[in-house]
Amino acid sequence: MENHVSRWFNVQTVPESHTFSIEDRPGKKQIPLCRTIPIIDLANSERTEIVQEIIKASQEYGFFQVTNHGVPEDVINGAVKVLEELFTMPVDEISKEANSNGWVYMGSTSFATKGAHLWRDNLKHPCHPLEQSMQNWPQKPTRYRDIVGAYIVEIRRLSLIILELISQGLGLEKGYLGGISQVQFLTASNYPPCPDPSLTLGLLKHFDHSLITILFQGNVEGLQVLKDGKWIGVEVVPNAFVVNIGTQVEIISNGKLRSAQHRVVTNKEKSRATIATFINPCPDCIIEPAKVIVNEANPPLYPSLSFKEFVNVSKPFGPFTDVIQNGCIDE
Numbered sequence: 001m002e003n004h005v006s007r008w009f010n011v012q013t014v015p016e017s018h019t020f021s022i023e024d025r026p027g028k029k030q031i032p033l034c035r036t037i038p039i040i041d042l043a044n045s046e047r048t049e050i051v052q053e054i055i056k057a058s059q060e061y062g063f064f065q066v067t068n069h070g071v072p073e074d075v076i077n078g079a080v081k082v083l084e085e086l087f088t089m090p091v092d093e094i095s096k097e098a099n100s101n102g103w104v105y106m107g108s109t110s111f112a113t114k115g116a117h118l119w120r121d122n123l124k125h126p127c128h129p130l131e132q133s134m135q136n137w138p139q140k141p142t143r144y145r146d147i148v149g150a151y152i153v154e155i156r157r158l159s160l161i162i163l164e165l166i167s168q169g170l171g172l173e174k175g176y177l178g179g180i181s182q183v184q185f186l187t188a189s190n191y192p193p194c195p196d197p198s199l200t201l202g203l204l205k206h207f208d209h210s211l212i213t214i215l216f217q218g219n220v221e222g223l224q225v226l227k228d229g230k231w232i233g234v235e236v237v238p239n240a241f242v243v244n245i246g247t248q249v250e251i252i253s254n255g256k257l258r259s260a261q262h263r264v265v266t267n268k269e270k271s272r273a274t275i276a277t278f279i280n281p282c283p284d285c286i287i288e289p290a291k292v293i294v295n296e297a298n299p300p301l302y303p304s305l306s307f308k309e310f311v312n313v314s315k316p317f318g319p320f321t322d323v324i325q326n327g328c329i330d331e
């Protein structure tokens, strides 16, 4: 069988390899779409209102969506389209460049022996500093570097705006979070239709270990967030970005803001394509509750660790972490 899930146009039943255990699979229970995850208008002229909305959403859900973010629609659509083209290229052509060039491409067999059989194909690569990272990006489609580069410039700009709003809301000095956001990763996913979504997952339940993640989820639902022990679906808002608080901002805020677990479910009819950008600290950056936030009444709830140490000790996907994050190929 073709190695990449997106080529399984005719699969009528879910292969055993991709059937998740009863604990992990979504099952047949209907999950409500949530219309309460806040949608925040970044063009609101009252900056303090935006700050308050972001802080409230980040406390309650760990998630919010932003509209009027200033990222031009054609830049977003261009990136979506060129990634779609990449995902439909012959697998050999993608794979021969990937994995040796600092970027990772994973089809379904990347997970075969490890048991994390995600219903998606995925591409990951660094994207900051831009000029330097771009040298190693896919060379095909030929417009990939220009188009995704333009998208990344916009996402960088937007991420600094959002980090500044969060810094302000937490009472941190100007530029505090922006200053430590020195690494940026793009991860693009293609989740094809699945004959039985109750058995499969596009992405297992996890926390993001970023400062924040900025996701374009297109126009097909599939992302679910765990809130008070229950899954809720994140509604599609045209042209909005979904933003979530990563574990690093949770630590810096000493738990005031929360990072929520989330997962991706599949659906029977439609393909879903998403572009997530992780905004991360650099590996040696020490992450700890901010000094201005902790005091005798509010002692630090998290140890101070370099981002690298944190990533090494915490396993966001449990035993499947290495294979999902690094794309280890079958042994």
Ligand SMILES: O=C(O)CCC(=O)C(=O)O
Binding pocket: 187, 189, 203, 208, 215, 217, 222, 223, 262, 264, 274, 275, 276
């Ligand atoms: O594709 C999505 O909807 C979410 C992806 C995600 O959560 C991740 O890449 O960490």
Ligand SMILES: [Fe+2]
Binding pocket: 206, 207, 208, 213, 262
């Ligand atoms: Fe995530």
